[in-house]
Amino acid sequence: MFKSLKLRGAITLIVCLGSLYFLIPTFISNIPSPWNKYVFKEKIHLGLDLQGGMHLVLEIDTDKALETMMERTSNDLKESLMDNRVRFRNLEKTKGATISMELTDPEGKNALENVLREHYPDLEIESADPRENGYFVTLKFNEKRANELKKLTVEHSLETIRNRVDQFGISEPEIIPEGNNRILVQLPGIKDPERAKNLIGKTALLEFKLVDDENSLEEALRGNIPEGDIIAYGIRADRSTGERGSSPYLLKNKTLLTGASLETAKVQIADRFGDVTVGLKFNSQGADDFERITGENIRKRLAIVLDGVVHSAPVIQEKISGGQAQITGNFTMEEARDLAIVLRAGALPAPVNILEERTVGPSLGSDSIRQGVLATIIGSLLIFLFMIVYYRLSGAVADVALVIQILLILAILAAFRATLTLPGIAGMLLTVGVAVDANILIFERIREEMRTGKTARLSLDTGYDRALITIIDTHITGIISAIVLIFFGTGPIKGFAVTTIIGLLASLFTAIFITKVIFDYAMWNFNIKKISI
Amino acid sequence: MSMELIKPGINIDFVGKMKYAMILSALLIVIGIGSVIYHGGFNLGIDFAGGSIIQVKFSKNVSADQIRAAFQSTELKNSAIQQFGANEFLIRTHHSFSDQKMLAVSVEQPLTTAFNKDYEIRRVEVVGAKVSSDFRSKAIIAVILSWLAILIYVSLRFEFRYAAGGILALVHDTLIVIGAVAFFNMEFTINILAALVFVIGFSINDTIVTLDRIREIVKRNPKQTLSDIINLAINETLSRTILTSLTVFLTLLALYIFGGAVIRDFAFALLIGTVAGTYSTIYIACTSVLLFEKLQPSKMMRKQ
Numbered sequence: 001m002f003k004s005l006k007l008r009g010a011i012t013l014i015v016c017l018g019s020l021y022f023l024i025p026t027f028i029s030n031i032p033s034p035w036n037k038y039v040f041k042e043k044i045h046l047g048l049d050l051q052g053g054m055h056l057v058l059e060i061d062t063d064k065a066l067e068t069m070m071e072r073t074s075n076d077l078k079e080s081l082m083d084n085r086v087r088f089r090n091l092e093k094t095k096g097a098t099i100s101m102e103l104t105d106p107e108g109k110n111a112l113e114n115v116l117r118e119h120y121p122d123l124e125i126e127s128a129d130p131r132e133n134g135y136f137v138t139l140k141f142n143e144k145r146a147n148e149l150k151k152l153t154v155e156h157s158l159e160t161i162r163n164r165v166d167q168f169g170i171s172e173p174e175i176i177p178e179g180n181n182r183i184l185v186q187l188p189g190i191k192d193p194e195r196a197k198n199l200i201g202k203t204a205l206l207e208f209k210l211v212d213d214e215n216s217l218e219e220a221l222r223g224n225i226p227e228g229d230i231i232a233y234g235i236r237a238d239r240s241t242g243e244r245g246s247s248p249y250l251l252k253n254k255t256l257l258t259g260a261s262l263e264t265a266k267v268q269i270a271d272r273f274g275d276v277t278v279g280l281k282f283n284s285q286g287a288d289d290f291e292r293i294t295g296e297n298i299r300k301r302l303a304i305v306l307d308g309v310v311h312s313a314p315v316i317q318e319k320i321s322g323g324q325a326q327i328t329g330n331f332t333m334e335e336a337r338d339l340a341i342v343l344r345a346g347a348l349p350a351p352v353n354i355l356e357e358r359t360v361g362p363s364l365g366s367d368s369i370r371q372g373v374l375a376t377i378i379g380s381l382l383i384f385l386f387m388i389v390y391y392r393l394s395g396a397v398a399d400v401a402l403v404i405q406i407l408l409i410l411a412i413l414a415a416f417r418a419t420l421t422l423p424g425i426a427g428m429l430l431t432v433g434v435a436v437d438a439n440i441l442i443f444e445r446i447r448e449e450m451r452t453g454k455t456a457r458l459s460l461d462t463g464y465d466r467a468l469i470t471i472i473d474t475h476i477t478g479i480i481s482a483i484v485l486i487f488f489g490t491g492p493i494k495g496f497a498v499t500t501i502i503g504l505l506a507s508l509f510t511a512i513f514i515t516k517v518i519f520d521y522a523m524w525n526f527n528i529k530k531i532s533i
Numbered sequence: 534m535s536m537e538l539i540k541p542g543i544n545i546d547f548v549g550k551m552k553y554a555m556i557l558s559a560l561l562i563v564i565g566i567g568s569v570i571y572h573g574g575f576n577l578g579i580d581f582a583g584g585s586i587i588q589v590k591f592s593k594n595v596s597a598d599q600i601r602a603a604f605q606s607t608e609l610k611n612s613a614i615q616q617f618g619a620n621e622f623l624i625r626t627h628h629s630f631s632d633q634k635m636l637a638v639s640v641e642q643p644l645t646t647a648f649n650k651d652y653e654i655r656r657v658e659v660v661g662a663k664v665s666s667d668f669r670s671k672a673i674i675a676v677i678l679s680w681l682a683i684l685i686y687v688s689l690r691f692e693f694r695y696a697a698g699g700i701l702a703l704v705h706d707t708l709i710v711i712g713a714v715a716f717f718n719m720e721f722t723i724n725i726l727a728a729l730v731f732v733i734g735f736s737i738n739d740t741i742v743t744l745d746r747i748r749e750i751v752k753r754n755p756k757q758t759l760s761d762i763i764n765l766a767i768n769e770t771l772s773r774t775i776l777t778s779l780t781v782f783l784t785l786l787a788l789y790i791f792g793g794a795v796i797r798d799f800a801f802a803l804l805i806g807t808v809a810g811t812y813s814t815i816y817i818a819c820t821s822v823l824l825f826e827k828l829q830p831s832k833m834m835r836k837q
Binding site for chain 1: 536538541588590630636637653654655656657658659660661663664671672674675678679682683686687690723724726727730731733734735737738741742745769772773776777779780781783784785786787788790791792793795796799800803
């Protein structure tokens with residue numbers, strides 16, 4: 001390596017001071033005023049297993065999003081076909097995001113193809129079976145469009161979840177896409193995991209639909225649902241008993257307005273009972289629509305449906321202008337606040353499933369830190385003692401290198417904002433063990449050389465030379481297996497792998513370079529004839 | 534005088550005892566496989582099997598039976614309950630509580646009924662079937678990939694006959710660790726997998742040291758028989774082989790004793806791996822060089 005001892009000494013000194021610089025905020029929490037401007041600001045970033053928090057892997061049901069999209073398309077298509085005088089019947093959205101219909105005209109297929117070409121470039125004919133006087137046709141999204149829609153769905157979901165988490169007020173959340181349709185969410189320091197899950201996983205699809213009062217609800221409940229109607233249930237709470245029951249509504253399936261038309265939503269304390277409601281304000285287009293809808297349907301009931309549940313269905317007394325509405329429904333303050341957040345952030349374009357959840361409470365996290373630090377200190381002390389007892393002064397030199405190694409690992413973690421996890425602490429301790437290995441290899445080699453009668457200086461140099469290649473080998477194999485783990489790993493394990501790699505690199509530097517600098521310095525200055533080893 | 538655990542000039546006939554070593558290794562591996570069969574397959578943790586873990590700490594004395602009784606009429610009645618420290622328990626079930634209300638209903642309500650508020654849920658882990666099957670295939674890939682990566686590296690650095698011995702030792706160590714996990718019926722978790730991959734990267738270390746030495750002596754002294762060279766190399770490096778393992782062993786022991794329950798299995802697997810790695814360096818890696826040599830004499834030996 002470098003011949004000049006001065007240069008090598010300077011490098012060692014810079015590394016040590018640099019390490020300390022990056023560790024200032026980790027070890028000193030309150031830096032007095034004029035100084036705190038000049039120092040590094042990041043503490044070592046602790047993993048969820050150490051600081052407590054929640055790790056979620058969500059799956060976006062993109063197929064469901066396609067279905068919804070196809071449902072909407074099928075309604076538009078009906079109108080387009082009628083406008084273009086294509087004769088059809090039984091057009092409906094079928095399973096697997098397809099549309100099926102019967103064309104009741106031998107020329108129908110050409111006509112359909114024309115309409116598709118002109119207005120629906122995203123659709124293609126999946127199959128067309130000739131029938132008597134026509135065809136039975138199924139349509140689907142073409143491959144490219146389907147993939148595009150799925151991708152958009154994931155992007156939109158990601159954005160929505162980010163918005164919600166931001167508004168919920170969690171510091172340093174991590175929300176990143178994983179694979180095709182998964183999202184990884186990390187929420188450090190979360191206090192109420194159930195609430196957070198609810199906030200993230202709620203679809204929050206807000207719809208306004210008319211109640212069908214012309215047809216009989218009883219009849220519909222018996223199974224005769226009128227065409228274009230659906231049955232939805234509402235949660236009704238008894239004010240005196242507080243019991244919650246559900247009551248059915250017969251609704252027109254057509255959605256008049258959705259949460260997409262909202263400008264904002266906020267919590268309001270509504271009436272003399274102190275009930276909490278969520279106040280909605282529509283954007284200008286939404287306000288116009290709302291005014292028109294209420295104007296056209298006076299004396300009818302308008303149901304406010306959230307994720308398929310009817311929250312209320314008040315009678316429209318008059319045309320409502322100004323674009324304001326309310327959702328009532330016996331909320332607690334927290335529920336209302338969270339609902340306002342999800343409505344502001346917007347609906348998820350598709351349902352999400354929680355595939356994996358790991359929540360660690362803050363008390364377990366701090367226990368883990370305490371135990372991890374204790375194990376590190378005791379493990380390191382054992383090694384320190386062993387080295388001094390077994391190799392005396394040389395052992396002490398190795399021990400100095402070990403201290404620098406630990407500082408260096410922590411400093412690199414802080415500087416690169418890498419995450420320290422409990423397995424990461426274990427990894428750090430392990431690499432300390434590996435670093436001592438390197439010194440043992442060198443020292444044993446030096447002893448061997450001295451036994452052959454070489455001078456102290458020659459033994460030292462030969463020992464380092466001979467051991468070097470072996471040490472590099474052992475470090476590289478360790479790094480290789482850690483890299484394999486990075487590709488595999490989830491949070492804590494990734495932390496183990498990263499810390500191990502950093503530790504091994506640091507070990508190469510401290511166990512070989514720094515110890516040699518110290519030995520050379522001692523040799524140079526004290527004219528040593530015999531090494532204490 | 535320096536302190537010496539292993540005196541220089543030590544001369545143990547390792548190669549001569551090769552037969553016994555092979556019997557011992559075979560025996561250990563058979564016991565391991567037998568344990569897997571005896572326990573009806575691996576005791577896969579939720580990472581690989583799917584399910585839920587709930588770690589609960591009580592602020593008063595509570596027994597596992599009391600907890601089991603509390604869960605009598607819930608989804609958790611067949612769950613495994615394991616003591617995890619003082620008044621701390623792990624409740625493990627194959628249900629994955631993907632539904633948000635289920636946890637409250639199946640865990641918190643019965644616990645509150647039975648123990649008032651004298652408990653704290655410290656950790657909840659839920660892994661669904663999709664993720665666990667992903668993890669299973671990834672785990673197998675990770676182990677094989679690390680074997681391959683090390684094989685490639687060692688083959689680049691050494692002749693194939695050395696590399697083959699090293700890899701044989703790795704496979705041996707992996708099997709021993711897996712066998713030990715099965716023998717003690719420990720849960721096979723992601724942490725155990727990480728330990729396994731680390732053992733693969735680490736146990737090759739002493740092997741490399743000793744193989745390096747074999748190569749060095751072969752160069753220095755090509756007339757000697759290979760079995761003498763191997764014996765000499767093992768003896769010359771014995772001190773460092775044992776010392777380096779000893780230091781890693783000490784750090785792991787500290788981790789095992791003081792690192793807390795969460796990391797204990799991980800430390801245990803690493804401890805086993807370290808011991809197995811040292812043993813396999815001496816008896817598997819080096820002696821198998823001899824074995825491969827008999828099968829296919831190297832160029833260097835043929836020249837003589």
